[in-house]
Amino acid sequence: MKCAESTGTQTLTIKPENIIRIPQGLLGFEQYKEYVLLANPEEAPFQWLQVVGESGLAFLVINPFLVAPDYQPEVGPEDLRSLGLTNPQDAMVFNVVTIRGAGQVTVNLKGPIIVNRHTLVAKQVVPVNALHYSLQFPIPVAG
C-alpha cells in the first residue's frame, strides 16, 4: 500500500517498507502508530518523524549521541523483548526535540524512541535510568 503525504512543500509517496510502526504510539499520542522518518540534508542532523495519514503532523528528532556522547539509556528487558531486540547493534535511537522560544532547542533524554532497524518496530521507552537524564537537555544551535 502506497500513500501520498504532503509536507507542505512536496508530496512524497511512502512505501510500506519505510514506515516505522510504533504499536503503543508515543506517550500522549497513542492514536498515531505509523510514522516515516524524513531527512532534509540542509536540516541535518535534525530529522522529522512524520505521522502517516496526518498531513503536517510531525516530531522533530535527533540522534542523541550527537549532543550527549555519553548517553546510555538502560532499556528494560520487557521493552527489549517487545521490540525483538537481542543485539544493541539492531537498535536505532532517536529523541524528541522541542524548539522553544528565544532560539532555545532542547532534546528529551528521558524518553528515547528505540527502533529495531530490521523490523522498523519502535517504542518510546522510559529507561530504567530515566531519572539520570534531562527532559529538556539543551542542544547547541548557531545563533
Added chain:
Amino acid sequence: MLILSRKTSESIIIDGRILVKIVRIEGGMVKVGIDAPSDVPVHRQEVFDEIQRNNVEALTRGRPALPKFGAPRPKPEAPPPPPVVQPVAPAPDPLNASTEGDKADATRPRKTRTTNHRTTAPGQTDKRKTQSET
C-alpha cells in the same frame, strides 16, 4: 477510583491479565510488583506525565524553520580581513618640512579590496547584475 486495601504479598488483578502485587511496605514507601503483558506499558505516573507533556510541546504542524545545529565542531572561522596595501610614501623629513601636496593624502592607505564576488573595473557596469535584474 476503585480503592482496595491490601496487605503485603496480596495482589490485585486488572482486566484478568494485569497483576499488581504489594511486595513490601516500609515506612511511607510501598514496593509494588506488576505482571503485565508486554504490550501493556507500565510507568511511574510522574515520569509518564512529564514525557507526555514534553511530546505535546514538541509536536509540530507544518514545517517551522530550524536553527542550525551548532556543536560539537567549532564554528567556521570568519573570512580573514582583506589585505591592506599601503603605498610606500617617503618619510617626512623633519629637517626639511615639505610644502608640496597634501600630507594626509600621502599617508592615507589605499585599500585593495578583494571580495568573494566579482569585481568590476572602474568605469564598467556590472553586466551580470543587470542581467539578473531583467
